[in-house]
Amino acid sequence: MKKQLSKTAFYAFMLISVAITLFPFIWMISTSFKPPDEIFTKHPSLFPSRFTLDGYRQLFAAVSMWTHLFNSVIYAVFVTILSVLFNSMAAYAFAKLRFPGREKLFALLLVTMMVPGQVTMLPVFLILKSMGLLNTYAGLIIPGSAAVFAIFMIRQFMAEIPEEILEAARIDGLSEFSIFWRIILPLCRPIIATLAVFSFIGAWNDFLWPLIIMLREDKYTLPVALASANGQYNTDWAFLMAGAVVVVIPAVLIFLLAQKHYIKGIAAGAVKG
Amino acid sequence: MAEIRIENLCKTFHGASKPVLENISFNVDDSRFVSLLGPSGCGKTTLLRIIAGLEDQSSGKVFIGGRDVDGVHPRDRDMSFVFQNYALYPHFSVRDNISLGLRLRKVPAKEIDSRLNRISTMLGLESLLERKPRALSGGQRQRVALARALIRNPKVFLLDEPLSNLDAKLRDRTRGELKMLFRSVKGTVVYVTHDQVEAMTMSDKIVIINEGRIQQIGSPEEIYDKPANVFVAAFIGTPQINLLTGAQLRELGFRTLQQAEGKDGFICGIRPENVSVSGEPREGWMKGGVVMSEPTGAVTILTVSAAGAELRFSTGLKWPSGKSDIWFNFETERLHFFDPAGERRI
Numbered sequence A: 001m002k003k004q005l006s007k008t009a010f011y012a013f014m015l016i017s018v019a020i021t022l023f024p025f026i027w028m029i030s031t032s033f034k035p036p037d038e039i040f041t042k043h044p045s046l047f048p049s050r051f052t053l054d055g056y057r058q059l060f061a062a063v064s065m066w067t068h069l070f071n072s073v074i075y076a077v078f079v080t081i082l083s084v085l086f087n088s089m090a091a092y093a094f095a096k097l098r099f100p101g102r103e104k105l106f107a108l109l110l111v112t113m114m115v116p117g118q119v120t121m122l123p124v125f126l127i128l129k130s131m132g133l134l135n136t137y138a139g140l141i142i143p144g145s146a147a148v149f150a151i152f153m154i155r156q157f158m159a160e161i162p163e164e165i166l167e168a169a170r171i172d173g174l175s176e177f178s179i180f181w182r183i184i185l186p187l188c189r190p191i192i193a194t195l196a197v198f199s200f201i202g203a204w205n206d207f208l209w210p211l212i213i214m215l216r217e218d219k220y221t222l223p224v225a226l227a228s229a230n231g232q233y234n235t236d237w238a239f240l241m242a243g244a245v246v247v248v249i250p251a252v253l254i255f256l257l258a259q260k261h262y263i264k265g266i267a268a269g270a271v272k273g
Numbered sequence B: 001m002a003e004i005r006i007e008n009l010c011k012t013f014h015g016a017s018k019p020v021l022e023n024i025s026f027n028v029d030d031s032r033f034v035s036l037l038g039p040s041g042c043g044k045t046t047l048l049r050i051i052a053g054l055e056d057q058s059s060g061k062v063f064i065g066g067r068d069v070d071g072v073h074p075r076d077r078d079m080s081f082v083f084q085n086y087a088l089y090p091h092f093s094v095r096d097n098i099s100l101g102l103r104l105r106k107v108p109a110k111e112i113d114s115r116l117n118r119i120s121t122m123l124g125l126e127s128l129l130e131r132k133p134r135a136l137s138g139g140q141r142q143r144v145a146l147a148r149a150l151i152r153n154p155k156v157f158l159l160d161e162p163l164s165n166l167d168a169k170l171r172d173r174t175r176g177e178l179k180m181l182f183r184s185v186k187g188t189v190v191y192v193t194h195d196q197v198e199a200m201t202m203s204d205k206i207v208i209i210n211e212g213r214i215q216q217i218g219s220p221e222e223i224y225d226k227p228a229n230v231f232v233a234a235f236i237g238t239p240q241i242n243l244l245t246g247a248q249l250r251e252l253g254f255r256t257l258q259q260a261e262g263k264d265g266f267i268c269g270i271r272p273e274n275v276s277v278s279g280e281p282r283e284g285w286m287k288g289g290v291v292m293s294e295p296t297g298a299v300t301i302l303t304v305s306a307a308g309a310e311l312r313f314s315t316g317l318k319w320p321s322g323k324s325d326i327w328f329n330f331e332t333e334r335l336h337f338f339d340p341a342g343e344r345r346i
């Protein structure tokens, strides 16, 4: 009886939490489909009584959506691919290769994690500017294509892979690169999938860096374009929420698709032989 | 033709003060089964890894099939290595685990298939080929590791305690199977173990190592019958050999040739099974008190206290429990004598 009660309480609590979490999202979606008079009313309803796509129409009229969507996709996809590649290669070196100064170098790398990103943003901007990389995809992508935290996470994961497996592969005749590619990477899939989702969503939602590095409007990513369009047209909520929905959908999709690996990556600390 | 020759091999790990291996020299004739036997931490695995090329020696040479393999990559040494933890690829099926080495050597698919069939039938793995290693029992994993080693038909097999992760019963059975297996493929085998029973039952030759030095090289019989020093005498044989000083022998009332010659500085070893025991007094026998009797079925192990020493005897007699007084005698021709430091047989 008591057990039943605590279970009911637990579910009630979870339900309320979910409702609280989801409410802003539902509100966002609903607002994006509302006509202006339903938004500016004393008694706003959760669902629009007159469903309209005006917000979306305005959005696609005011902002060259496809251009910015394209920029955002380029940014997020390349940051994800490059960071998976570079972070896992660096992690492999720190976890499994023997070279002098390895531990010191790794410690140095960890120390840089304590420096906040905002501090390095300006110097990085200046460096890229001097290289002539302002307003280029390269300038946008390169700084995000390696991350110490990810290197650290993958290294911890790789360290659990027994050395003997690599040696067996060496005896079997795999080249050093094949060992990385065919043995190490597949075994690290959970952690790599997790970090890939992080970097995709991080880049997709990123506002500050694209704002700084991409000065020309046709190079804006979606969040930057929406923010600047918003200023221009006052605060048209249906318009803004329509933009937010367009930004959020891919992130949610990625999250759902990768969920299986993602949860494994967080839960797993070890590679089971 | 693949004999292995090890010459004056030394190994000190980077940053370590003490060498792990000192002046190791021995050879393994073609198609012979040689065990490296020693307590845990004595350097067996390191030695095997140097032969495989997974570790560099500090000095000395390794020859495989007459070729100095210094600087030769492990994959080019024509050997297979079975790791203590098997080191199977967790994300590959059993089939891929076994056949990877052949595929990388560009062996035609047909040939791979036929070899895979033969090996997996031989080791009883036919029904497991599509499984991942995590879905296998310890014994099955061990056989997959063996299959992976066998399929390439190498000249040399290096095995690092391949039975140590199996339960006792399976280990007993697998010992014999392994011996037959390697005899049938005519492989040259270096087999690392800390288990004297494995080494004794499987090997043509045993190399006994302690603290990085070779203690004795010989056939199982030689090692058992003529241990080169006290370490070997004590390491081989269960229950352990009884070791007595000259003074203790005298106190027991046992006279030896050595003492007859007036020498007293020596250590005498007598194996538990080379002792005659009796519950009745016998003319010229020594007397002691039974502290403990452990029947094992075929024989009974008696722990006997005599002249301040604790001795272990192994006898076919059924010893009545609670009976204390015992009379015993040593088989004189089965006594082993060592110098006082225990380093040399005399």
Ligand SMILES: Nc1ncnc2c1ncn2[C@@H]1O[C@H](COP(=O)(O)OP(=O)(O)O)[C@@H](O)[C@H]1O
Pocket (backbone or CB within 6 Å): B013, B014, B016, B020, B038, B039, B040, B041, B042, B043, B044, B045, B046, B047
């Ligand atoms: N990579 C290494 N670095 C430093 N010391 C090592 C390394 N590998 C083994 N050792 C040391 O060498 C000694 C022998 O180890 P090992 O060859 O594994 O012994 P065994 O296989 O006989 O148990 C041990 O004291 C061990 O700590």
Ligand SMILES: [Mg+2]
Pocket (backbone or CB within 6 Å): B041, B044, B045, B046
């Ligand atoms: Mg070992």
